Amino acid sequence: MKVFATGKEIREHYRIHELRQPGLVPTMGALHEGHLSLVRAAAECCRMVAVSIFVNPTQFNDPEDLVKYPRTPEADLQMLSEVLRENDFVFTPSVEEIYPESDTRVFDLGEIGEVMEGAHRPGHFNGVAQVVSRLFDIVRPSAAFFGQKDYQQLTIIRELARRHYPKIEIIACPIVRESDGLAMSSRNKRLLPRLRERAGEIYRTLIAAAAMASDFEPSEIKDFVADRINMIPDFRLEYFEIVEDATLKPVASVWEMSPEKSYYGCIALWAGEVRLIDNIEIGLR
Ligand code: PAF
Numbered sequence: 001m002k003v004f005a006t007g008k009e010i011r012e013h014y015r016i017h018e019l020r021q022p023g024l025v026p027t028m029g030a031l032h033e034g035h036l037s038l039v040r041a042a043a044e045c046c047r048m049v050a051v052s053i054f055v056n057p058t059q060f061n062d063p064e065d066l067v068k069y070p071r072t073p074e075a076d077l078q079m080l081s082e083v084l085r086e087n088d089f090v091f092t093p094s095v096e097e098i099y100p101e102s103d104t105r106v107f108d109l110g111e112i113g114e115v116m117e118g119a120h121r122p123g124h125f126n127g128v129a130q131v132v133s134r135l136f137d138i139v140r141p142s143a144a145f146f147g148q149k150d151y152q153q154l155t156i157i158r159e160l161a162r163r164h165y166p167k168i169e170i171i172a173c174p175i176v177r178e179s180d181g182l183a184m185s186s187r188n189k190r191l192l193p194r195l196r197e198r199a200g201e202i203y204r205t206l207i208a209a210a211a212m213a214s215d216f217e218p219s220e221i222k223d224f225v226a227d228r229i230n231m232i233p234d235f236r237l238e239y240f241e242i243v244e245d246a247t248l249k250p251v252a253s254v255w256e257m258s259p260e261k262s263y264y265g266c267i268a269l270w271a272g273e274v275r276l277i278d279n280i281e282i283g284l285r
Helices: 007-017 033-045 063-068 073-081 124-139 151-164 186-190 193-198 200-212 218-230
Strands: 002-004 023-027 049-053 089-091 143-147 169-173 235-244 263-271 274-282
Touching: 002 007, 007 089, 007 124, 023 033, 023 124, 033 049, 033 143, 033 169, 049 073, 049 124, 073 089, 089 124, 124 151, 143 151, 151 169, 151 263, 186 274, 193 200, 200 218, 200 263, 200 274, 218 235, 218 263
Parallel strands: 002 089, 023 049, 023 143, 049 089, 143 169
Antiparallel strands: 235 263, 263 274
16 A cells, blocks of 8 residues: 555556556544445455545534544554555645645535534535545545445535536445444544443434334434433433435424435434434334
8 A cells, every 4th residue: 555645646656557546535534444344345346445534624613623633643554554455545635735725615515515414513514525526636536435424424425426526436335333333433532431331322312213213203203312312421412303315304294204215313412522423214114
């Protein structure tokens, strides 16, 4: 595996090896098994894989969150060296490489950018769209791999690609969970041990909520989730929303739901000072 910090080095690599258009796995580092599952999926279908590691400042609506975001560069490269092949590469750009000048682009993401994370983290998805488009422009991948844990982000990137990068295939990979069900996330590293012990309750609550879908109204399921999460000491629910998969339109009544469509129950919560998100597919029986 190679490590490059600039687009120039990447272009030179493509020229020397007469290879182009890798499968791209964009990350912000602090890698875990969830990221590695994306890298393995990319290696299975692409002759060359690129993994970017870049903590993107423009997607942090809270400056303190940017400072506290975990950074483990040596461990990341060590993990990647065990799965990447000779001509695969890691792209570790500086802020100046990604944003030679300040990025003032505003992406009109429509309603999919306004609900859930969009409502609670203003500007977040515009920053995600900025960095992903810069990565697409520099790396020029044939496909890009994203985890389903960030379900809304995935939907937004699909829309970004549909509008601006129609030749890049967006591939969604399943959520990877710890043995107690907690969705793997770089932010889990920041959980205090006593909060980490309680965090398996998040997925158990999502499973219970999904099982209620055919018999209860979304408002009742939301109350159930809020009660169960807020009952865990030092946990606080930010939102739980049942949304239609592609449009992310929140479902107001069970009568709006169709057995032919897919729905997701999406949750955001605070465990102490750490904000976690997760989701579960919800079907009607
Ligand atoms: O999901 C992430 O880690 C980030 O939002 C992404 C897609 C790498 C963009 O910075």
